[in-house]
Amino acid sequence: MIKFKNMKYEVKDFSQLIGLGGFSDNALNTHFSLYQGYVNNTNKLLDSLDLMTKEEKMGLPEFSEIKRRLGWEFNGMRLHEYYFSAMSKNPILINQEGGLYKKIVASFGSFENWEKDFRATAVSRGIGWVILYYDKTNDGLINFWVGEHDEGHPSGLILLLNIDVFEHAFMLDYGTKRVDYIDAFMKIVDWQEVEKRFMSLSL
Numbered sequence: 001m002i003k004f005k006n007m008k009y010e011v012k013d014f015s016q017l018i019g020l021g022g023f024s025d026n027a028l029n030t031h032f033s034l035y036q037g038y039v040n041n042t043n044k045l046l047d048s049l050d051l052m053t054k055e056e057k058m059g060l061p062e063f064s065e066i067k068r069r070l071g072w073e074f075n076g077m078r079l080h081e082y083y084f085s086a087m088s089k090n091p092i093l094i095n096q097e098g099g100l101y102k103k104i105v106a107s108f109g110s111f112e113n114w115e116k117d118f119r120a121t122a123v124s125r126g127i128g129w130v131i132l133y134y135d136k137t138n139d140g141l142i143n144f145w146v147g148e149h150d151e152g153h154p155s156g157l158i159l160l161l162n163i164d165v166f167e168h169a170f171m172l173d174y175g176t177k178r179v180d181y182i183d184a185f186m187k188i189v190d191w192q193e194v195e196k197r198f199m200s201l202s203l
Contacts, residue, residue: 007046008043008046009039009042009043009077010039011035011036011039011040012081012084014028014032014035014084014085015032016089017084017087017088017089019089020087020088020089020188021089021184021187021188022173022181022183022184022185022187022188023173023184023188024172024173026172027170027172027173030168030172031080031164031168031169034080034168035076035077035080035081035084038073038074038076038077038080039077041073042070042073042074042077045066045069045070045073046070048066049063049066049067049070052066071149071150072148072149072150073149074150075149075150075153076149079129079149079162079164080164082159082161082162083162083163083164085193086161086162086189086190086193086194087185087188087189087190088188088189088190088193089188090190091187091188091189091190091191092190092191092192093191094111094191094194094195095191095192095195096111098195099195099198099199100160100191100194100195100198100199103134103140103141103198104141106140107140107141107142108141114132114141114143115186117143118130118132118143118163119182119186121143121144121145122163122165122178122182123178123179123182124145126145126147127147127165127166127167128145128146128147128148128152128165128166129145129146129149129162129163129164129165129166130143130144130145130146130162130163130165131143131144131146131153131159131160131161131162132159132160132161132162132194133154133157133158133159133160134157134158134160134198134201135154135156135157135158136156136157136158136201137156141160142154142157144157158197158201159197160194160197160198161189161194161197163182163185165178165182169181
């Protein structure tokens with residue numbers, strides 16, 4: 001019989017963001033609940049897969065469908081954790097002497113050019129995520145549009161910063177004014193956290 005270690009994921013506490021400028025408590029709590037659902041569903045799917053494996057039902061169509069669904073729930077969980085973790089009521093501006101800033105300038109010509117590209121990508125029609133990735137192979141940074149949690153992620157790239165542009169992220173506070181939501185997000189990005197992600201790559 002095949003045996004796998006069944007991992008369990010815990011809901012991370014982002015309540016310190018309550019009172020965040022540009023984001024109502026109602027919108028944040030609604031978003032936290034959505035994130036918690038992804039964590040819970042990830043665990044439920046893993047439990048189901050573990051049971052089906054123990055019962056040697058891996059050849060059933062249900063097993064395949066749960067495997068496919070797991071990518072959506074897991075990425076929904078993890079992408080929200082990156083998103084919330086880079087937000088702060090006391091954000092630290094990017095260090096212009098730091099490695100991340102220099103890499104942004106090397107990749108885009110200037111920090112301002114990067115931000116224009118990031119914002120322009122974020123206002124693209126549709127729903128999804130906009131993600132600043134580091135490509136170690138090319139030693140450069142690139143902004144990507146990712147339409148679904150589990151589809152469209154570029155292979156081998158490392159996430160540094162992401163903004164949620166699904167409607168649930170901004171409709172309660174901004175209606176259809178996505179540009180205003182993007183403005184609010186850019187003001188509360190904690191660049192110290194993003195820099196930490198970059199430096200952890202041990203370039």
